[in-house]
Amino acid sequence: MTTATRKAPEPETTGVQARSKISLAISGSGGAGVITAGEMLLSAAAAAGWYGLMTRSTGPQIRGGEAAALLTLAAEPVGLHSAQFDVLIAVDWMNTDRFAAELVLTPESLVIGDSALPDDAPAFAVDSGARRADMPLKEMATEIDGGRINMVAVGCLSALLGIPDDALENAVRAKLKCKGDAAIASSLDCIRSGAEMLPSVLDDAAAAQFRLAPAGQRRDRWLISGNEAAGLGAVRGGVRFAAAYPITPATEVLEWLAPALDRVGGILVQAEDELASINMIIGASYGGVPSITATSGPGLALMIESIGLATSAEVPVVIVDVMRGGPSTGIPTKSEQSDLNIAVYGMHGDAPHIVVAPNSIGDCLFTTQWAVHLAEDMQAPAIVLSDQFLGQAKSVVDPPANVSFITRRITADAPEPGYHRYAVTDGGVSPMAVPGTKGGQYTADGLEHSPRGTPSSRVEDHVAQLAKRRRKIEEFDYGDHWATVDGDGAVAVLTWGSTAEAVRLGADMARQEGIAVKTVNLRLLLPAQPARLEAELSGVDAVVVVEQSEGAQFHHYLRAHYDLPGRVLPLNQPGPLPIQSIDVLNKIREAIQT
Amino acid sequence: MTDTRAAVARPKASDYKSDIPPVWCPGCGDYTVLLSITKAMAQLALAPEETVVVSGIGCSSRIPAYTNCYGFHGVHGRSLALATGVKVARPELTVLVAGGDGDGFSIGGNHFLHACRRNIDLTYIVMDNRVYGMTKGQPSPTTEPDWDSALSPGGTGLRPFHPLVIALASGANFVARCFSGDPNGTxxxxxxxxxxxxxSFVEILSPCVTFRPEQRGWSEVVHPAPVEPTDDAAQAARRIMTDDGFNVGVLYRGDREPYRTARTETPESLADLEEEFAI
Structure with missing residues (x-):
């Protein structure tokens, strides 16, 4: 068996300060393995002590389209890529031009292409003035039996960054375990080849600018995606049943849950469509088992009628919507925050329910777990609005704290004669008899009903049941989790979901300029918390509203539910381009003028 | 009668009926279907609290509340999916699904196919009256092509859906046809x-005397299935495709393995799951 024997180059030769952060992109045609390459580098860097973030940008094709793995590696936790990339390595140039808007390069950037092939580098790479360090990537791979270009790229990048050999080799072995020893051996050969070629195309002084500083003390950390974190949050919350219909970019939640639920004594059923998956979880939860499904916008649209059923019949369920570009089929592989309206307002009738949103990859765990807790406690549907950026990004994070809620579905375990399933109570929650409980028999119904559950079109029943279903949601004490609030100042930035990271960074930049800024990102979107937000915004005279929605859905939501003080400056743009910290900073600067 | 027999007296059909009066028209076939369902429950001595009746929307879908079992009257067309969740989550419960031809074969058609394929241990009872009764008389998938109505003047011109054969082709493990006017047979x-x-799929011909009064004549034409049930789906399908549509009885008994609902006997801890994320 061949092993990589490369020694990490000495870092101190040039006097250039090693970096604490670097962003790199590996691009190529779909199927060329750029995502695999990115995952190996991230795992290796993580094992060597760095934090990191990897997102993927792909076209719609299953194979043969364009794909890019975008990585940021750093000494501190990373939640967002920088606006510019330091390194781009193109395994091939096919369709790389489609990333022009996402892959911004500068004269300080480094671009590595294939020197033996016609130079098809797209204009955005050439015009950036970035330094080139091309090498014959394909020839190098071909010289090795079973060699692949993506592995040559891994070797080249690993050497450039100074990732230790043992960490990389372990990551390769873990990633390719199922491919066998021969694949591992040829990959390690490719990696060595890429590493050895680097000094011949890039001098030491130039290379030193891309070297990462040695990682700090190693701590226990996790490598996890937002979709995996959502799945784990569900299981932590007590979910033991899931129904699944595949949809990009939510499928990984379900694929993680399938074996995980099996291992903890639960079960996942693959449904024939989203209409079935939502009804399956309603049935399972009616049976007493906390239940979840995950989908994206098109699937949520199909589920809406039955989410209303869960509201009326008072059955707790959790629906994770990993948002993508819409409307209609939209951009399945790319992120957007444009399902807020349907999540909040989608249902016909007056249908109080819960909508929550994670604000980071790690928070996908907490927020999904919280959603299970809220749904079970209030016997109501809870929608979790994650998005493609959070869901499909892999991140190195500190292990999320294990917050244990005292989750309790209030059940009627020994019903008295005359038990009323939908008894009108002060808090609005009525003890729920679970099948198997003698004397608790009732019929759950989407028809308006009397307290007993009997269908009723009487005015008194409709008024009383509507009020109880609203009361239980609106009078619940959501505690401190409703929002994350940082800083203080006359300018407040309001946001939700994955744009929270750009807001956090943008606000930090503003504070460095001496601008006092408060940031509020809402985790709880429904029910709205007007008293809490009003308290946070007292003394604020300008509000910046940040969201990734062309139609400014969040801004309109805020206007509908809250009184915003002073001037309001919206910063809204459609996906898939992430909102950058500099955009937020500029808006904050604008807010303090005039 | 000995004391022992008295002590284990079988439950009666009336023990399974609730006190809620049905919304159905006088003479509706669904009354006797309700009677047959409760008689079957009594004969099997099912515990009402261990039995769940799930339905969608339509006249016949009102049936759960008329039993004293646990019930779920859900949205239109999704009863099989909801029942699937109940049964997979709680395999020890007896789960019956009931509804009409519009609920089951039109809006719920896809779930019908996949419930047959999945072969979960459910009993699906469709009261087929070949009309949407609750919305006052529109053609359903099983309506004759020339049946005239306000919504489809002159008839739909469409070939009726053949639920029994579709069920066989999709993998149902038990297929039968009944007539509401024959409660004992049903x-x-x-x-x-x-x-x-x-x-198990049971299609029950259940006349709508309001919008299809001619269906009162069904009692004259139904007859017992002339042959023994088969375990050969192809043979059963051929018989059903070529019969007159009014032979009643068990038509097919299969022996396909039901959907797996068993859980692991040695569940792992959350910490075991979380190990995969540790670097």
Missing amino acids: TKVLTEAIQHPGF
Whole structure:
């Protein structure tokens, strides 16, 4: 068996300060393995002590389209890529031009292409003035039996960054375990080849600018995606049943849950469509088992009628919507925050329910777990609005704290004669008899009903049941989790979901300029918390509203539910381009003028 | 009668009926279907609290509340999916699904196919009256092509859907046809259907006397299935495709393995799951 024997180059030769952060992109045609390459580098860097973030940008094709793995590696936790990339390595140039808007390069950037092939580098790479360090990537791979270009790229990048050999080799072995020893051996050969070629195309002084500083003390950390974190949050919350219909970019939640639920004594059923998956979880939860499904916008649209059923019949369920570009089929592989309206307002009738949103990859765990807790406690549907950026990004994070809620579905375990399933109570929650409980028999119904559950079109029943279903949601004490609030100042930035990271960074930049800024990102979107937000915004005279929605859905939501003080400056743009910290900073600067 | 027999007296059909009066028209076939279902429950001595009746929307879908079992009257067309969740989550419960031809074969058609395929241990009872009654008389998938109505003047011109054959082709494990006017025969079939492992499909011809008054004549034309049930789906399908549509009885008994609902006997801890994320 061949092993990589490369020694990490000495870092101190040039006097250039090693970096604490670097962003790199590996691009190529779909199927060329750029995502695999990115995952190996991230795992290796993580094992060597760095934090990191990897997102993927792909076209719609299953194979043969364009794909890019975008990585940021750093000494501190990373939640967002920088606006510019330091390194781009193109395994091939096919369709790389489609990333022009996402892959911004500068004269300080480094671009590595294939020197033996016609130079098809797209204009955005050439015009950036970035330094080139091309090498014959394909020839190098071909010289090795079973060699692949993506592995040559891994070797080249690993050497450039100074990732230790043992960490990389372990990551390769873990990633390719199922491919066998021969694949591992040829990959390690490719990696060595890429590493050895680097000094011949890039001098030491130039290379030193891309070297990462040695990682700090190693701590226990996790490598996890937002979709995996959502799945784990569900299981932590007590979910033991899931129904699944595949949809990009939510499928990984379900694929993680399938074996995980099996291992903890639960079960996942693959449904024939989203209409079935939502009804399956309603049935399972009616049976007493906390239940979840995950989908994206098109699937949520199909589920809406039955989410209303869960509201009326008072059955707790959790629906994770990993948002993508819409409307209609939209951009399945790319992120957007444009399902807020349907999540909040989608249902016909007056249908109080819960909508929550994670604000980071790690928070996908907490927020999904919280959603299970809220749904079970209030016997109501809870929608979790994650998005493609959070869901499909892999991140190195500190292990999320294990917050244990005292989750309790209030059940009627020994019903008295005359038990009323939908008894009108002060808090609005009525003890729920679970099948198997003698004397608790009732019929759950989407028809308006009397307290007993009997269908009723009487005015008194409709008024009383509507009020109880609203009361239980609106009078619940959501505690401190409703929002994350940082800083203080006359300018407040309001946001939700994955744009929270750009807001956090943008606000930090503003504070460095001496601008006092408060940031509020809402985790709880429904029910709205007007008293809490009003308290946070007292003394604020300008509000910046940040969201990734062309139609400014969040801004309109805020206007509908809250009184915003002073001037309001919206910063809204459609996906898939992430909102950058500099955009937020500029808006904050604008807010303090005039 | 000895004391012992008295002590274990079988429950009666009336023990399974609730006190809620049905919304159905006088003479509706669904009254006797309700009677047959409760008689079958009594014969099997099912515990009402261990039995769940799930339905969608339509006249016949009102049935759960008329039993004293646990019930779920859900949205239109999704009863099989909801029942799937109940049964997979709680395999020890007896789960019956009831509804009409519009609910089951039109809006719920896809779930019908996949419930048959999945072969979960459910009993699906469709009261087929070949009309949407609750919305006052529109053609359903099983309506004759020339049946005139306000919504489809002159008839739909469409070939009726053949639910029994579709069920066979999709993998249902037990297929039978009944007539609401024959409660004893229907009870016998339902008793067997509930006991048969996997997905059991029972189509019950149940006249709508309001919008299809000519269906009162069904009592003159129904007749017992002339041959023994088969375990050969192809043979059963051929018979059903070529019969007159009015032979009643068990038509097919399969032995396909039902959907797996068992859980691991040695569940792992959350910490075991979380190990995969540790670097």
